Amino acid sequence: MTIIDGAGTGAGAGRGPAAGPAAGPARELVVTGLEKAYGRNQVLRGVDLTARFGTVHALLGENGAGKSTLIKILGGVTRQDAGTVSLGGRKLPPGGVTAAQRAGVRVVFQELSSIANLSVAENLLYRAEPHRAGVVAGRRLQRRAAELLARFGMDRLDPGRRVADLDLAERQLLEVVKALAAEPRVLVLDEATSALSSADSSWVLDQGRQAAARGCAVLLITHRLGEVRDVADRLTVLRSGTTVLVGRPDEFDDDTMITEMLGRRVERLFPPRTPPGEDVVVAVRGGRVGERLGPLDLEVRAGEIAGLGGLQGQGQREVLRALAGATRWTGGEVTVRGREHHPATPAEAIRAGITYVPEDRQREGLLLTRSVLVNSSLSSLFSLVRRGLLDRRREAQRSRAVAGDTGLPEGRLHAPVSMLSGGNQQKVVLARALYREPTVLLLHDCTRGVDVGTKADIFALVAGLAAKGTGVVFYSSDLSELAHFCDRVYVMAEGRVRGRLDAAGGELSEESILRLALTHRADDTGEEAPAP
Amino acid sequence: MTDLQLPAAPAARPRARRRRPVPWDLVAALAIFLVLAVVDLVLQPALADLGQIGLLLQTGLPLVLVAAAQTMVVLVRGLDLSVGGILAVATVVTASAQGGGPGWIALALAVGIGLGLLNGLLVGPVGMQPFIVTLATWTIFDGIALKIMSTDGGTPPPAAVALATGETAGIPNSVLVVVGLLVAWLLLRRSRFGHRMVAVGTDAERARLNGTPVRAVVVAAFVLSGLLAAFAGVLSSGLTASGSPTIGDRYILTSVAAVVIGGTSLLGGRGGIGLTVLAALSLTLINDIVAAMNADVWVTTAASSGLLLVLVLTRGLVARLSGRRVT
Amino acid sequence: MTGVLAALRGSRTTLGAALFALVLFVVGTVHTAGFASGDNIRQLLVFASFVGFAALGQTLVVLGGGLDLSVPWLISFGGIQLAVLCAGGMNQVLAVVVCVVVGLLVGLVNGIGVTVFGVAPIVMTLGVGGLVQAYLLAVGLLKATGNDVPTIASGVANGALGPIPVVAVVWLVVALVVAVVLARTRFGRSVYATGENDVVAVLSGIDTGRVRMITYAVSGAASAFAGVIISGYIGKAYLEIGQPFLFASIAALVIGGASILGGRGTYFGTVVGAIALTLLNSLLPLFNLDPASLSIAYGLVILVGVRVTTTRGTGRGWGRRARRAEESEAG
Ligand SMILES: Nc1ncnc2c1ncn2[C@@H]1O[C@H](COP(=O)(O)OP(=O)(O)OP(=O)(O)O)[C@@H](O)[C@H]1O
């Protein structure tokens, strides 16, 4: 068993008082017999769950198990068909966000709830704005927001910025602060760490721990078992809408948890490495994108999985976007398979066999009202044209195949993607990138929110492609994925590559990536550092 | 797991804080307005006089208000084709006063609120598409206006005429109305309700996740729209000293155009009345310039469309050249 | 099977509109003896096809996330320009082609303004429409031509293949072509993707600028063509001939289930919407109402008809209904 799960790099505060105050309905969040169906899709089939105040309770399950549905009911967003939720012995009236909030439930939603056209401060204090006769006191709002951010140690978020200008990780952090700010009795974190670096993840987990210490019941939903081991006092595993396992994390080994979640065993998360070839697929020399990136030197060989490491937001996203044609290189020499490659549009990149899984599936990845079929084939339509028309039979075949490859549930090919669970939505974006065998595959957090079993399948799939000669550029907020999946990691800081770590040389580990990244944070000289 | 000591909280360097973005839409709307104002001044130097400006503003006032009404609804990702109908109803109600008191003005405004409420209820709680709803209510309201008054005529209360054409303490009332509108908007935008409107317009589903009473906000936006459109009607009837059941239609597209020229997105959540007012005044200036040309109708038609196009195309070009993504 | 279900779900509003049209037809038949007569049905079909042609380009443009307000002026242009060219002795077929091509070019100008300059579609097409209007005014002044419609236009507009009007046949063919293009070609998919989410479309390799440009060009050409046959039917070409089609072209597609915010709808829906609108327009006057009551009745019937026959929200609304509909559509 070689499940290595990342992120939980020692969340600051230690385990809270597991033996909290006396149990009993007055000190618990109790969910009983919850049922919910969407059409004929019975999502929850009588879920029971008890989470004590003052503890962190992990909720686990594969993609589509019904976790988010459960918490949407908790949060009053969705109404259950049957069953009750009670808080401290009092029943929660179903189907009202305000009622749930008033009862002290705050949810960090998986697909986030911040409003793009409002500022950080306005989002943070949404519906709790300081005001005089209905007019929001702007300065007080800013001040309060700044105070809140400072209180929770997140003052790098600028309260005045518009949320539309934040990146995904920042929005996720904002979402967490917003929930914490309400001083909830029940705090639900639905994959709140999925886009975060290990440091930020530990911050979130730490805040969860502290909230629990203040007497809050924290529900933690995550696909990273390490996080569960780090902070959870108890756990519940859901499978197909029923509770299949309840207990303390230390009662079970990873294998048991995973088997209960998936109904099958996962032999290994990361596939064995195959040595990459010699041909250089992508070469960047002195690449620049505006002032934010470069000069950058980078090389990806055929069959190589090249990671982009470093702290978050050091230009990794920009590298991927420029290679994908989503932004233009403003300088430098970029070649793909020896040919000059300065794509002006993603279309050009795609024609050259370069496909891209963007960061934010909801904003950049998916036509939410369209089906899995339409979404997955979207960038390969040119290959499906026969005599001017789309060959729909071939499209269905290929879509079904690639949906299967990426672990999408069967029989949902025609469902609008908005009705899929978060992890399954992510798989649709991946399916599009893998629709035709790419020459170069650009992956930005491609397994965000994907369950362990599928993650293993996806890594195997990508490794298989690499074995056939595809060059992969891989970015992940999860350090362990970089360390264990990549052949080589380029560690970036401030828009430049600061060092290179090769798996073959035995240099590549979570620790070495982190050390290199942090070095460059510490001595901020802007000088090129020698590779270690 | 590594035993490396991690900094507990902000690992990433705070990125250099970006400068507050230039309020592009405002700059562009202002620039367009100023260009037109200069052109108009060159053509008619007599305009450089508060009284003259007041007169010009008077004629533009109904459009300013109808466009403001439209903005309310567009902000929540709706569209209100019935503003013209509401305006027409308001003019005929006002003009039914036949020399009566200002109570008729209040009545017209109340009717506007009621009609807006009807729109809002159909769109919000009933859940129909705003376009269909207001297309239908537009013809209904036009019909109602025709029922009240089958042709142009009537006499509005003197208060309405004074409101539209008079002056207070030496300042033309039209100027005061515009200033009042802007102040009201600034308060509204900064009010808690303003935040709800932006949220609903940006993303109704996420607004709901935050506990926003989405339908109520939509209803309120339509009510405000009805009120403003009715106010436009009152002023219009004061201006012409009569009521007109057919006057509304010409405002419908123009109001949407003013909203969009001002930079408010039809997709909701962005923009506001301030920009709309500028745009509506710009359109008024275009009309004034064109009228001053004293040319054939085809020339004036070409000039007004051409002027508008040149300005918006230039704005687009500048935005593009300055590297701002246009969509 | 699921495919069929998905298709049905997509067209549920269209089915509602069809039901609406059916009800109107039945009411007409019951109320007036001649309503279901062959002649009347033929005439209704012809009228509906006018709306259908006017709304053809509009549908594409709206699906792609835009709006074309120059449609009515291009319709007038098609009629007047054809008359002018033919009066000048040009070959009639060639004249029709010229009109349609110029319409296409004008549409292209709209497209360039919207995509290259980033001007909001409403403003761009309103402005271009104004320029076309000015041109037509000038033509009317410069050459006080008789606006007699050339025989080719009236021939097509009034011709019949057996019992079926030529125009309706042409419409049917065009509708099928458009339906296939939208549903079964790369371009069609690209239009929907562009209209639903521009960013996603671009990142997926779709040249959204070109897609939108084409929709506006088609709209220009289709509108000019509509002008040719409409003027042919009326027997005169004049400035205001296009005016009724401004809102009709948009209303048809919205009644047929499209969202004016883009990305959702079909031309089939527009066809049904056009028929429903036409029925409504010809039915209401039969009740001998005064203009005010007619106007009120028109609005009420649209409201009630759309509300009752559309059993579900569009998912784009705000109401609980829309939400419930969305939830229960899964599975
Ligand atoms: N709005 C909706 N309409 C229809 N079906 C839905 C909707 N939301 C969720 N579902 C379905 O409910 C099931 C459970 O989804 P849910 O989001 O609860 O999964 P999850 O456990 O949170 O998965 P993940 O780990 O991927 O986030 C899925 O089959 C999904 O397709």
Ligand SMILES: [Mg+2]
């Ligand atoms: Mg989920």
